[in-house]
Amino acid sequence: MFEVFRKYLDSRISLTDEQFDRITSVATLKKLRKKQYLLQQGDVWRFNAFIQKGCVRVYTVDDKGLEHVLSFAQENWWTGDRESLLTGNPAKFNVDAIEDSEIVLIAKPDFDLICKEIPVFNDMVHDIIQRSFVASQNRIHASISYTAEEKYLDFVKKYPDFAVRIPQHMIASYLGVTAETLSRVRKVSAKK
Amino acid sequence: MFEVFRKYLDSRISLTDEQFDRITSVATLKKLRKKQYLLQQGDVWRFNAFIQKGCVRVYTVDDKGLEHVLSFAQENWWTGDRESLLTGNPAKFNVDAIEDSEIVLIAKPDFDLICKEIPVFNDMVHDIIQRSFVASQNRIHASISYTAEEKYLDFVKKYPDFAVRIPQHMIASYLGVTAETLSRVRKVSAKK
């Protein structure tokens, strides 16, 4: 049931079977069909979510009905709305499945307890957050510095697996350009 | 010498005098004149830096000589290049003083030791990183969703003190637009 999660944890930290069982004792497995929501704008997000299988997106919908993708996540990534989790305020973001997915959920109070009980787990979590922060700094830098074409090439280079797996219009939205612009950009850079 | 730093720490966690002395025993105070570098692109960044006084910017310079501002920081904020600090790779960013500034520096190995020795300090650090991550997520969202005008209004609302303290062309660069565009945007929104 939690094989992928176990493999992930073993690849980063060493846990005894007891510790792993302790973790899974508070974990639940959620299966999502394509297009199903994991979280909807306005609800409070209370979990740490680890993706065992599939692919999700985090996004908002604005007044005009346009979607803006904040992030993608696939196998062995964590997802959710950190701000809502941290503050307890209603989420600004939706999370839904791009493909049928399997998500490990651990409610915040349980998660926090585990962090206290298992220091290496805690260290791992902090390391992940720190790296996420660095990654988002780099994304900001790309966003304010690059042209549409540069943004796309940078994205493909950084996340080649996303580039083939995720519909282009969602990638466009992630990059902050329209689907039409991305289509044209791809056409131009294909020739080079 | 470290009064501002002490006040800052006292406002977030409780430390004994001994613990505070332990921290400052490995801290140095760096004074920067306006325009002086704290870090230059290409050098490795090895510190945690707390601003006691003044204001700095973190930015890159691209091939065309254009500057792109990743972040500002002022009194009671931390700054530096987290990626370089984390990985030991040369920094992508410059950091320099927008005004004469006073910065508390703690080298990474010392800082990590202190985190181990003083759990509440460690917790504080993680909390800061987590909040920084959330803030940068929000900035990404603004960057991909908003028009130039919306970006500026959002910035002013979030950081009213920066808006009055920092030259407009740097704010423009932070928002990912040209100085001319920001000037026009301000003119238009002033009328409303």
Add this chain to the structure above:
DNA sequence: ATTCTTTCTTGACATTTATCAATTTCTTTC
């Protein structure tokens, strides 16, 4: 296999933002 839906592409045109150059305003320094 056919239909239905979603995604992607293309064209024509509109809008936003960038670029370049000139001028004005504001700061800093001596």
Add this chain to the structure above:
DNA sequence: GAAAGAAATTGATAAATGTCAAGAAAGAAT
């Protein structure tokens, strides 16, 4: 307080990107 330097504004024009609409291609469902 005059001179120099930096920052901000403005105008004219160019380039990039967005919008709208239509059709083609690809994928999913029956």
